[in-house]
Every structure is written in structure tokens, then in C-alpha cells.
Amino acid sequence: MxxxxxxxxxxxxxxxAIAYAVKQSDVDVIAAYPITPQTIIVERISDYVNNxxxxxxxxxxxxxxxxxxxxxxxxxxxxxxxxxSGSAGLALMHEILYVTSGCRVPVVxxxxxxxxxxxxxxxxxxxxxxVERDACWIQIYVENSQEAYDSIIQAFQIAEDPSILLPAMVxxxxxxxxxxxxxxxxLSNEVVQKFVGTRQIPLVRNHxxxxxxxxxxxxNPITMGPVSxxxxxxEQKRQQEEAIQESTQIIKKVHNKFAEISxxxxxxxLIESYHLEDADIAIICIGSTAGTVxxxxxxxxxxxxxxxxxxxxxxxxxxxxxxxxxLGNVKxxxxxxRSHSFGSQGGPIxxxxxxxxxxxxxxPYITNYIYGLGGRDMPPSLLYEIYEDLEKILKIKxxxxxxxxxxxxx
Amino acid sequence: xxxxxxxxxxxxxNWCPGxxxxxxxxxxxxxxxxxNLEPHNVVIFSGIxxxxxxxxxxxxxxxxxxxxxxxxxxxxxxxxxxxxxxIAVGGDGDGYGIGIGHFIHAMRRxxxxxxxxxxxxxxxxxxxxxxxxxxxxxxxxxxxxxxIEMPINPIALAxxxxxxxxxRGFSKEMKHLTKLIVExxxxxxxALIDVLQPCVTFNRKNTYEWFSERVYKLxxxxxxxxxxxxxxxxxxxxxxxIPIGLFYKETKPxxxxxxxxxxxxxxxxxxxxxxxxxxxxxEFV
Numbered sequence: 185m186x187x188x189x190x191x192x193x194x195x196x197x198x199x200x201a202i203a204y205a206v207k208q209s210d211v212d213v214i215a216a217y218p219i220t221p222q223t224i225i226v227e228r229i230s231d232y233v234n235n236x237x238x239x240x241x242x243x244x245x246x247x248x249x250x251x252x253x254x255x256x257x258x259x260x261x262x263x264x265x266x267x268x269s270g271s272a273g274l275a276l277m278h279e280i281l282y283v284t285s286g287c288r289v290p291v292v293x294x295x296x297x298x299x300x301x302x303x304x305x306x307x308x309x310x311x312x313x314x315v316e317r318d319a320c321w322i323q324i325y326v327e328n329s330q331e332a333y334d335s336i337i338q339a340f341q342i343a344e345d346p347s348i349l350l351p352a353m354v355x356x357x358x359x360x361x362x363x364x365x366x367x368x369x370x371l372s373n374e375v376v377q378k379f380v381g382t383r384q385i386p387l388v389r390n391h392x393x394x395x396x397x398x399x400x401x402x403x404n405p406i407t408m409g410p411v412s413x414x415x416x417x418x419e420q421k422r423q424q425e426e427a428i429q430e431s432t433q434i435i436k437k438v439h440n441k442f443a444e445i446s447x448x449x450x451x452x453x454l455i456e457s458y459h460l461e462d463a464d465i466a467i468i469c470i471g472s473t474a475g476t477v478x479x480x481x482x483x484x485x486x487x488x489x490x491x492x493x494x495x496x497x498x499x500x501x502x503x504x505x506x507x508x509x510x511l512g513n514v515k516x517x518x519x520x521x522r523s524h525s526f527g528s529q530g531g532p533i534x535x536x537x538x539x540x541x542x543x544x545x546x547x548p549y550i551t552n553y554i555y556g557l558g559g560r561d562m563p564p565s566l567l568y569e570i571y572e573d574l575e576k577i578l579k580i581k582x583x584x585x586x587x588x589x590x591x592x593x594x
Numbered sequence: 595x596x597x598x599x600x601x602x603x604x605x606x607x608n609w610c611p612g613x614x615x616x617x618x619x620x621x622x623x624x625x626x627x628x629x630n631l632e633p634h635n636v637v638i639f640s641g642i643x644x645x646x647x648x649x650x651x652x653x654x655x656x657x658x659x660x661x662x663x664x665x666x667x668x669x670x671x672x673x674x675x676x677x678x679x680x681i682a683v684g685g686d687g688d689g690y691g692i693g694i695g696h697f698i699h700a701m702r703r704x705x706x707x708x709x710x711x712x713x714x715x716x717x718x719x720x721x722x723x724x725x726x727x728x729x730x731x732x733x734x735x736x737x738x739x740x741x742i743e744m745p746i747n748p749i750a751l752a753x754x755x756x757x758x759x760x761x762r763g764f765s766k767e768m769k770h771l772t773k774l775i776v777e778x779x780x781x782x783x784x785a786l787i788d789v790l791q792p793c794v795t796f797n798r799k800n801t802y803e804w805f806s807e808r809v810y811k812l813x814x815x816x817x818x819x820x821x822x823x824x825x826x827x828x829x830x831x832x833x834x835x836i837p838i839g840l841f842y843k844e845t846k847p848x849x850x851x852x853x854x855x856x857x858x859x860x861x862x863x864x865x866x867x868x869x870x871x872x873x874x875x876x877e878f879v
Contacts, residue, residue, distance in 0.1 A: 219642075220642045227735045246691045
């Protein structure tokens with residue numbers, strides 16, 4: 185059993201916390217492009233490389249499409265890679281995200297969540313990464329910058345696990361976390377380097393039936409991402425599904441292992457429950473809003489209202505069984521989505537939760553709030569309104585308006 | 595008659611004081627006045643970047659597109675209504691980086707668009723990273739030890755890709771730049787106006803002074819603008835001497851000329867209400 189190691193407290197923005205974690209994680213290749221809205225994640229990293237604090241090849245590419253492609257191919261050679269993006273930049277990577285997961289290449293990426301054009305907007309919402317939910321990337325949404333630091337370190341261990349071999353993205357809220365200062369506890373370089381270790385390359389059978397390392401190596405040639413026609417494509421996609429389902433166990437395992445050295449836990453690594461045990465009414469959300477909800481829950485509890493919160497940390501893989509178990513006896517639920525699936529009923533988290541609860545014998549009342557698009561502020565007053573709505577639903581025993589845009593001027 | 599006053603907008607540019615975009619903005623407006631283009635017949639397209647905010651501050655039609663994509667959007671507009679004067683504006687990061695594929699294809703297509711590239715050799719809006727035209731060795735936030743790649747040479751690229759109007763202006767030479775834009779707008783076909791645009795905040799190397807010591811006007815030499823080889827030779831000069839002005843010009847059919855559908859009237863004026871397609875459907879379905 186490892187013991188909690190001594191840590192240093194630094195005042196860092198969310199961007200800087202991520203750059204710091206990457207610096208300590210022994211990354212070999214970083215490729216990036218400073219698209220608008222850009223962050224200073226890779227700027228800090230380029231400073232570290234320049235100052236000799238990282239032994240890393242840093243490549244400035246000509247677009248996000250090229251940045252993710254460079255990471256994909258470098259990682260296919262067997263090295264550890266990292267990039268970061270958000271908004272239009274992530275949208276431009278879209279094509280290669282599928283190639284990365286399809287090639288089973290464990291690239292790690294930080295996404296600073298921002299709105300997509302049009303209209304032009306550089307502020308926080310989750311549309312950019314929700315668009316990519318089906319790309320077979322592990323998606324971890326963090327609540328604060330401390331968790332951003334911790335999650336990046338964990339992400340390398342998760343993605344590179346030989347039983348998973350899938351890329352992972354860690355999401356933090358644009359501006360709210362990326363550009364604000366927070367006191368961050370950082371582990372020592374030695375402890376982090378020992379935790380992430382060197383990338384493990386599993387053995388696979390090549391075209392001659394020989395066991396060779398799963399990487400592009402002229403000594404032991406293999407092919408990655410070849411043409412796969414109708415006779416094989418379906419099976420390969422099924423293998424991806426098995427791997428991402430399996431990753432729930434690995435995410436929990438890595439999260440526990442990290443908790444042992446850092447003393448920090450985020451629920452069970454997949455979800456975080458806050459006063460849910462005896463809650464009648466609960467909010468479900470992701471990202472930094474959870475922090476505000478916790479404050480509101482505390483105040484409601486002080487008044488005797490049985491309010492709770494469920495924060496989803498890994499949206500992919502979606503922790504179905506954990507969610508069902510955590511919601512237990514909750515009678516009315518409000519799902520908060522910081523993105524919207526236009527033309528459907530509600531946002532993507534709402535879809536997922538309502539779908540999940542279909543299996544439950546006694547389904548709770550469930551309602552959806554689309555909020556904070558394009559960086560609209562999410563003050564506690566609006567959260568009180570949500571809990572009041574839930575109390576009203578319990579009273580009248582029906583959901584009158586399942587999908588609402590919170591704080592909308594009409 | 596169109597006046598500068600007609601082109602005024604409510605908002606004012608928020609570029610840094612001394613930004614090389616101010617003279618380009620003024621030159622573009624002066625060129626619209628000089629060619630007497632009615633504002634409602636002009637559309638200015640842009641990408642993302644400091645200079646891409648240009649359409650906000652000129653009272654014509656405008657379209658602020660996304661990173662590196664002003665040319666495809668402008669192409670669509672030209673094809674829908676080839677009576678419009680279509681101008682595209684963007685920076686070096688926009689046009690020579692993320693959008694360079696569109697730049698090459700627009701030139702070989704010879705579509706009738708005037709493309710102004712405000713080339714400051716650095717990413718300004720994102721606060722000072724290397725751009726595709728940064729000089730080798732130029733130190734930026736993303737390249738603290740200096741850029742290790744060779745810069746794009748947009749003029750040489752234009753010569754070899756078949757652009758039919760190739761020029762370079764300089765922010766400090768506003769009247770000269772205005773003339774280049776006027777000629778570019780009048781030119782039938784793709785017109786490139788690459789502009790040396792000092793970024794006073796993030797590029798402390800390629801400054802007004804640095805350029806002033808080096809630039810000279812091609813018009814004041816015996817350069818022959820119809821000689822492609824001479825244009826290529828001149829395009830390679832970017833050291834102690836930097837030529838500005840018209841490098842090359844030729845007359846060739848435009849992309850629009852090759853489309854019989856829009857020869858007589860633009861696409862948007864085509865009447866489709868009284869077309870009976872039933873005979874066609876019967877033949878093929």
C-alpha cells in the first residue's frame with residue numbers, strides 16, 4: 185500500500201495545471217496549433233521544453249487536423265503523446281479522432297470546453313466535446329483545476345493500459361477553470377514519473393503469426409488502420425466497444441491507485457455522489473457547475489430540504505450501473521446540460537440518463553435544463569429555482585415541461 | 595458617388611494603436627470609393643484573426659467565417675451571384691496556414707475574387723505564436739528557441755500556381771496599396787494582394803522601420819509584369835531588399851467564364867418556377 189506523499193501547493197490556472205501535469209508525465213511528442221480560442225496550455229509546455237524541464241519533441245503544426253494527426257502517428261510508433269484544443273479546433277480534429285480510436289492509439293488530449301460558431305463565441309459550453317461523444321474516446325469532465333491536474337496524470341495510465349488502448353480526453357470548462365487561478369497540490373516529479381511509468385506496449389500476432397509489439401516498427405512490421413471492408417469492419421468496431429466498456433474498471437483502478445499517493449478522490453472515479461443517500465430531489469451535471477451545486481445543496485440541507493447532486497465524471501464510458509445505484513431512492517431529478525441536441529428532446533446527458541432509468545422498476549420524475557450556452561453565467565439563484573421546480577413536481581406528481589432553457593430571456 | 599462616409603460603421607476597429615491593419619482598412623475603403631462600387635454590391639469575407647474583423651468596420655455586406663475558410667465561402671457567393679464584387683480578407687495564419695489548401699485551389703481556378711492577406715508573420719489574435727510566414731529563427735511563445743522551419747513564400751507560390759494578378763503592398767505605403775487593391779478589384783480573375791503588415795505588439799522584428807529600410811517599388815524598376823520568370827525571380831527577394839508592387843499580371847478565362855449556366859445571368863436570377871422536369875423524370879426514373 186502506497187502512502188500519501190508530500191505535495192507542494194502552487195497557484196495555477198486550469199491551463200497551467202494541465203501543462204504542469206503534462207510536464208511531469210514524461211511525454212515524448214506534443215503537437216499543437218494555437219487556434220482561436222486558444223489556451224496557454226501548449227505555451228507553458230513550449231516554455232518547459234525550451235528550459236530543458238521536459239525531454240519532449242514539441243511541434244507547431246499548421247492546423248488542429250495536423251496536430252492530432254501528428255500525435256496519432258507518433259503514438260502509433262509507440263511513444264507517449266499529448267495535445268490540447270477546444271471549440272473549432274476540436275471540430276477540425278473530428279475526422280482523425282475516429283482514426284485514433286480505430287487504430288487503438290492512446291493519445292491523451294486536454295479540451296478546454298467552448299461554444300462553437302455561429303455566432304462567434306469563445307466562452308464555455310460543452311457543445312464541442314459532446315459532438316465527439318461517439319468517437320470512442322474516453323471522456324473525463326473535471327469539476328476544478330485540481331481535478332484537471334490529477335485527471336491528466338491518470339489519463340495516460342488509463343489510455344495506455346494494454347487491455348484498453350484507447351485515446352482519452354480530459355475536459356475542463358473554458359474560462360471558468362482554464363483562465364482562473366486556484367491553489368493546486370502538485371506531486372513531486374519523481375512520484376508522478378513513477379506513477380505513469382513508461383508506456384507499456386502489448387504483443388500482437390503479425391501477418392506471419394509471430395508475436396510482435398503493437399507499434400509501427402520497421403524491425404517487426406505490422407499494419408495499423410488498413411482498409412477493412414464489410415467482412416471485418418463490424419468486428420473491429422465491436423472490439424472497440426468491448427475495450428471502452430472494460431475501461432470503466434481500469435478508470436476506477438487507476439483512480440484508486442492515484443488516491444493512494446495523492447489522498448484525493450473524485451467519487452469512485454466514474455461518478456461522484458453528494459448527499460444522495462437520502463435525497464428526494466437531485467441535480468445531475470458535469471463540469472465546474474457541480475461546485476456551485478454543492479454549495480446550494482449545503483444551504484438547502486441546512487434548511488431541512490433533502491437535496492442531492494450526482495456529478496458524472498466519465499461521460500464515456502457512461503457508468504450506467506453506477507448511476508442507477510447512486511440514484512437509488514431519489515424521487516425527482518433535474519439533468520443539467522451545457523449543450524443541446526437540436527431537434528431532439530433535450531440535451532445529451534438528459535438523453536443518457538432518461539435512457540438509463542428506463543430499466544428501473546420505479547422511475548423517478550425527470551426533467552432537463554439547458555443552461556450556460558456560450559458562457560452564460562450559472563449563479564446559485566438559478567439552481568435554487570431548479571430545486572424549487574423539483575419540489576413542485578413532487579407535489580403535483582407530474583412533469584409539466586420536461587425541457588427548459590434555464591435563465592432564458594423571453 | 596460613393597464616399598468614405600458611406601462606408602462608415604457604428605463600431606470602430608479595436609486593433610492595437612499603430613497596428614498595420616489600420617492603413618489596410620483605409621486603403622480598402624479608399625479603393626471601394628475610387629472604383630465607385632455601391633456598398634450593396636460588395637461583399638467582404640474574412641476568416642479568424644485580428645485582420646478578419648475587417649468586415650465589421652466597413653459598411654458593405656460582410657461575412658465573418660471561420661479559421662482559414664474565407665475563400666471557399668467567398669467562392670460560394672461568387673457562384674451564386676457573379677454580379678457582386680467579392681473581396682476576401684485574412685491574415686497569414688488564416689490564409690497561409692490552416693487555409694492554404696483553399697488559397698492554392700482558388701488561384702488555379704482563377705475565380706474572380708480579390709484576396710487581401712494582411713501578413714504580419716505572427717499570430718496576433720492568439721497573442722504571439724509562430725505563423726507560417728515567420729522568419730526562420732524567429733522566437734515566439736510557441737517557439738522560444740526560434741522557428742526551425744522555412745517560411746511560406748506566398749508570392750512564389752502564387753506565381754507557380756497560376757494566379758493571374760500577383761502583388762504585394764506595405765501598410766506604410768497606403769496610396770500605393772490603394773492602387774494595388776483598385777487594380778486587383780478591376781482585374782478579371784483571382785487577384786492576390788499580400789500586404790506587409792507590421793504587428794506592433796507581437797512582432798518586434800519585422801517592424802515599420804525594418805520594412806522601410808528594405809522595400810522598393812517594382813514600378814520604379816524595369817520589371818516586366820507580363821514576364822512570369824521575372825516575377826518568380828523577384829518573388830525570391832526577401833532579405834536586404836523587398837520588392838512591393840505588381841509582380842505579375844495576365845489575362846485568362848475566369849472560372850465563371852467556363853460556366854455556361856451563369857454566362858448571361860447570375861444563378862440567383864435564374865427563374866425556376868416554370869421549369870417542368872416531368873419529362874426528365876419519366877426518362878430516367
